Amino acid sequence: MRGSEANSGGRLPIDALHVDRQSGVPIQRQIYLALRDFILRGVLDQGTRLPATRELAKDLAISRNTAVRVYEQLSSEGYVETRQGSRTYVADLPSSTKANHKLGPEASAADLSPFAMAFDIDERIDFAPGAAALRPSTPDTGVFPFKTWNRLLGGHLLYRNVELLNYNFPYGYPPLQEAISKYVQAYRGVRCEPDQVLVTNGAQSGLDLLARVLLDKGDVVWMEEPGYVNARLVFGAAGADLRAWKVCEAGWDFADLPVGKPRVIYTTPSSQHPLGLTMGAEQRLRLLETASQHEAWVIEDDYDSEYRLAGRSVPAMQGNDAFGRTIYVGTFAKTMFPAIRIGFVVLPPLIAQRVKRAALYSGNQVSLPMQATLKDFIVNGHFARHLHRTRRLYAERRSIFTELVASRLGAWLQPYQSDVGIQIAYRLTRPMNDVAIARRANQQGLNVVPLSRYYSGPPVPGLLMGYAALDEKAMRSCLAILASVIETSEEIH
Ligand SMILES: Cc1ncc(COP(=O)(O)O)c(C=O)c1O
Incomplete structure (x- = not known):
C-alpha cells in the first residue's frame, strides 16, 4: 500500500474527463485513453484511489459494464491495481515510463512563436536538489523569521478582509506601494511616489514586462557582458538586437561603448551581475547622459x-537621473526569500499609467494577502531588523568564505574585487574549461555556475558561487569537494 496514505488527497478530476459521443471513438476507449494519460503525466499519483466503477458510471453517464472494462484494461496493462477486495489504485510505474511520456519530441519554430523559441533550453546547468551547496543568488532562508511572517499572514487570512480576497488593486496593494516607496527612498535613494511603484511577481516578471512594453522588434539593447542571463533572454524574446557592453575587472568599458543607438540600456550598477562590481559616480552620470542623448530607457x-557588506552604501542611480529615463527594478527575493515572488518596478511618471495597464492584462498580479503581509512586515520594522541581522551574518560568512577559498583553491581561483551581494565571482587562473568543472561539481551536489554562462561572446572562464546560505562547516565540506573536482580537472593546452 506504499503511497496510498500520502496520496489519499488525490482524486480523479472527473470534470476533466470528457466523453464525446459524436467523435466516432468508442466511449470505453476514450475513457481508457484519458485515464492512462492522467496516470502517465502524473496528474494521478501512484496510490491514488480511483472511484468505484458504479460511481464512475454514474458521473460519466455510461454503463457500469463500460466502466468495469476500462478498469480491466488499465489493470491488465499494469497502470492500476486492485486491492482490498474491489478498490482500484494507480500502480507504481517505473519512472522511465512516465518520463518518456512527458518528454515528447522538442517543439520547433513551426509550432511556436519566435517568443517561445527564444528561451533556449540551457543544458549547461543541472542544479542538484537543495538550495545551499554554493548556489548563487541564494539567501539563508533558515534565518528568516517565519514565525512572525506566519502570524502576520495568518492574521490576514483569518480576518478575511474582503478587500484582500477580491479582484482589487491590480497594480499593487496601495499600503505596500507606499511602504516600498518609502523604503527605496530611505535605503536606496530612489525618487519615487507610491503610484510609480508597480508590484510584480519577482523582478523577473518586471523585466519581462519592460522588455515587452519598451521594445519593438530589432530595437537595440545594450546589455552588460557578462550579464544577467534571464534579462538577456527576455530582451531577446521581445525581439531586441542585443549589443554587448563589456565589463571586466576594471569596470564598465566606457571607452568602447556598443555601436548602435540603444532603445534600452540594461545595467546592474550597484552590484554588477555576475561580477559584483560597483559603478562609480562619474560613470553613472556619463551613462545617464548617454541614455538621454539617445533617448534610451535605462533599466x-x-x-x-x-x-x-563593507564601506558606505551606494545609492541607486535612479536618484541621480535628472532626465527621468531610469526605470528601477527591485526584488524581495534576496532580502527575504526567493519563493516570495514579490518584486517591483519604479516607473517614470511619463510611462507609469500605460505600463501598469499592460501589467494588468498580462496577468501580473501578486497575491493580495501576501502583499498585505509584506506591508506589515515592513512597516512593523521586521524587515529592517532582518536586513540588519542578515547583513552582519553575510558579512561574517563572506569573509570566512573568501579566506577558505583563498587558502584551499587560491592556486586556481581569483576573486573579482567586490563588497556587495550574496555571491562571489571567481576567475580561473589556469586555462581550464569552467563548464566542464561546473558540470562535474554539479554531479557531486554543488550548485556552482560557470562564469562563461553569462557571456554571449568569448568568455572569461570562472565560477560564480553563493556563500550566504552556508555556515563555516558546510562551506568547508563544499569547498573540499570543489577542490577535488578542480584538482582532477584537466588543463586545456
Ligand atoms: C540580476 C538579477 N536581477 C533580478 C533577480 C531577481 O529576480 P526575482 O525577483 O525574479 O527572483 C536576480 C536573481 O537572481 C538577479 O540575479
Whole structure:
C-alpha cells in the first residue's frame, strides 16, 4: 500500500474527463485513453484511489459494464491495481515510463512563436536538489523569521478582509506601494511616489514586462557582458538586437561603448551581475547622459545591493537621473526569500499609467494577502531588523568564505574585487574549461555556475558561487569537494 496514505488527497478530476459521443471513438476507449494519460503525466499519483466503477458510471453517464472494462484494461496493462477486495489504485510505474511520456519530441519554430523559441533550453546547468551547496543568488532562508511572517499572514487570512480576497488593486496593494516607496527612498535613494511603484511577481516578471512594453522588434539593447542571463533572454524574446557592453575587472568599458543607438540600456550598477562590481559616480552620470542623448530607457536592476557588506552604501542611480529615463527594478527575493515572488518596478511618471495597464492584462498580479503581509512586515520594522541581522551574518560568512577559498583553491581561483551581494565571482587562473568543472561539481551536489554562462561572446572562464546560505562547516565540506573536482580537472593546452 506504499503511497496510498500520502496520496489519499488525490482524486480523479472527473470534470476533466470528457466523453464525446459524436467523435466516432468508442466511449470505453476514450475513457481508457484519458485515464492512462492522467496516470502517465502524473496528474494521478501512484496510490491514488480511483472511484468505484458504479460511481464512475454514474458521473460519466455510461454503463457500469463500460466502466468495469476500462478498469480491466488499465489493470491488465499494469497502470492500476486492485486491492482490498474491489478498490482500484494507480500502480507504481517505473519512472522511465512516465518520463518518456512527458518528454515528447522538442517543439520547433513551426509550432511556436519566435517568443517561445527564444528561451533556449540551457543544458549547461543541472542544479542538484537543495538550495545551499554554493548556489548563487541564494539567501539563508533558515534565518528568516517565519514565525512572525506566519502570524502576520495568518492574521490576514483569518480576518478575511474582503478587500484582500477580491479582484482589487491590480497594480499593487496601495499600503505596500507606499511602504516600498518609502523604503527605496530611505535605503536606496530612489525618487519615487507610491503610484510609480508597480508590484510584480519577482523582478523577473518586471523585466519581462519592460522588455515587452519598451521594445519593438530589432530595437537595440545594450546589455552588460557578462550579464544577467534571464534579462538577456527576455530582451531577446521581445525581439531586441542585443549589443554587448563589456565589463571586466576594471569596470564598465566606457571607452568602447556598443555601436548602435540603444532603445534600452540594461545595467546592474550597484552590484554588477555576475561580477559584483560597483559603478562609480562619474560613470553613472556619463551613462545617464548617454541614455538621454539617445533617448534610451535605462533599466537599473538593483537586485541585491542591500548587501553591501563593507564601506558606505551606494545609492541607486535612479536618484541621480535628472532626465527621468531610469526605470528601477527591485526584488524581495534576496532580502527575504526567493519563493516570495514579490518584486517591483519604479516607473517614470511619463510611462507609469500605460505600463501598469499592460501589467494588468498580462496577468501580473501578486497575491493580495501576501502583499498585505509584506506591508506589515515592513512597516512593523521586521524587515529592517532582518536586513540588519542578515547583513552582519553575510558579512561574517563572506569573509570566512573568501579566506577558505583563498587558502584551499587560491592556486586556481581569483576573486573579482567586490563588497556587495550574496555571491562571489571567481576567475580561473589556469586555462581550464569552467563548464566542464561546473558540470562535474554539479554531479557531486554543488550548485556552482560557470562564469562563461553569462557571456554571449568569448568568455572569461570562472565560477560564480553563493556563500550566504552556508555556515563555516558546510562551506568547508563544499569547498573540499570543489577542490577535488578542480584538482582532477584537466588543463586545456
Ligand atoms: C540580476 C538579477 N536581477 C533580478 C533577480 C531577481 O529576480 P526575482 O525577483 O525574479 O527572483 C536576480 C536573481 O537572481 C538577479 O540575479
